[in-house]
Amino acid sequence: MRIDYDSFPKRTIFCVDMKSFYASCSAVLLGLDPLTTYLAVVGDTEREGSVVLAATPPLKQDFGIKTGSRLFDIPNDPRIHIVNAQMSTYLKTSIAITELFHRYVPMECIHTYSVDESFLQVDGTTRLWGDKFSLAEQIKEEMQKEFGLSCAIGIGPNMLMAKLCLDLEAKKKGIAEWTYDQVEAKLWPVSPLSKMWGIGTRMEERLHRLGIRTVGQLANYPRHLLEKKFGVMGNQLYYHAHGVDLSDLGAPIMQGQISFGKSQMLLRDYTKKKEIKHVILEMCEEVARRARTANKAGRTISLGIGYSKKEGGGGFHRSQTIAEPTNMTMEIYQTCLQLFEKHFDERTVRKISISLSNVVDDDQLQLNLFDHRKPKQREIGYVMDAIRQKYGSNALLRAVSYTTAGTARHRGRLVGGHKA
Template identity: 35%
Template structure:
């Protein structure tokens, strides 16, 4: 209410003062004619409100000079992006092995997205070639991104990343890979895809959440997909590392409790 008094009266007074109280709301706040003069309403919002003919509960509260924000609540800064990157101990020259690593990274990023109750709308894949290696175009790697419907499902992320990889990878020697998810929205709701069976989508979400629960308690390496058992897989080896050596696993629940000598009881799932 003090903000409204400042913007709508005190700025126009010679002494730069205004006194608005709860009892004077009908004669002050209610007399604000243009919607744009109400705190929290901009030109675009005002246009939408006029079109819909509604005000909204928060704006209604503001009209009475009430702000229900709890100033003592600790604010947790939400991530602008969530990603994963790793440098290989050797150059990868086999396409199938690279696909295994990309699947693992999609799984790790998906776990972190669900932990944050975030969904990604812009997925990018970066491929760095072998040190000193350049392809036929003279480039030492590539970085491509694609926009997708909001999701945090491992299956969707895997499909998207493999599509980028298939399109731009031309049998180059690879030394590092990075995955990044940006343009995040924060919601725990499930937006169904009209082109897939609803039951299948719900089942996939439940599977991801079960994996998350197990990994939160026992560490990421406690349960991995079967492809991680194939040659080139890195998830199992990296799950026993600590700090930055985990290459993107650090921060996922359970990882911090494993030291470099710990042995996890890895299990493969199809």
């Protein structure tokens, strides 16, 4: 099947990414140049095992320190600055950057994808700001002048192509553009498949079993077989491999991949099953709250457990699909407990992740003749969310959060998972 690109919209989308955003902001706050300074942002400078959240480009290049490294990996070198994360400052800077974008396009043409990455739809701005490359250059210059920060800009006819252009070319060049005419030359050679935005490691493994290892092989695989194997997501994978994306600005690129999750690197070793279950319950509460906030419910519940590296690392990630969609904490928790009891092998735990997927709108409730409490339990969940929204996340906590195993009270004092 040949794709008729003339039948698809050709918009002008910018995907703007701030280079080493946390580290660059921290460097600027210290009056330093992010492009020449050795600086690492860590979760907590008092903990040797604290994770590096960001590093300036010179630190990455000359010392090999990158996001995910540990504090103890950083050499004892007087040239290296090590600072705590300042999440409130980063968020304020991100908001100010959005206001900068608003000078060039209406607010409805801006989608903040993350604290350091945004999409802009710049169609119709030529008479005001010149062609797309002139506008991209102007945004980069303004960013540097006002905030002392560098950015990269990927340009494409849709969100998908702009994001792929950013990740695979613009981050090296500064500004780059991918068009439909370049799909075969630039997109199809991409491998491994996990470099393709929207394809995670598990989907990559499933595609490998079909003999698909490059985006080009995915694009040339029979669409009907992909749809048979993956359903509607198979259709999306096929068209995305051809660079086609009809998502509105701000809509999820992969509709079938919408999920609500929570992942946590524990601050200490957890060896007792009872304590691990306490943290799982807290995290189920958070996942359920996120789903309710979006008025969604899901049928597939996933639990991931990561073991301590002192015992060889590893772990498991398992999912279970239940009969009816839910966003109730205890229903998610009971499913997680089943997965935990079945797969846990009595090792030290350092990481836990939980997600709710296979999502639908929460506009209906399947009544159970043998359990009349379900409607009230569902309503209580929304009431608790409203109280937390008004008075703070620690306004209502489960009893397990007041045990030595609980982490919710500590996390409630953080911004974006880190010190403010």
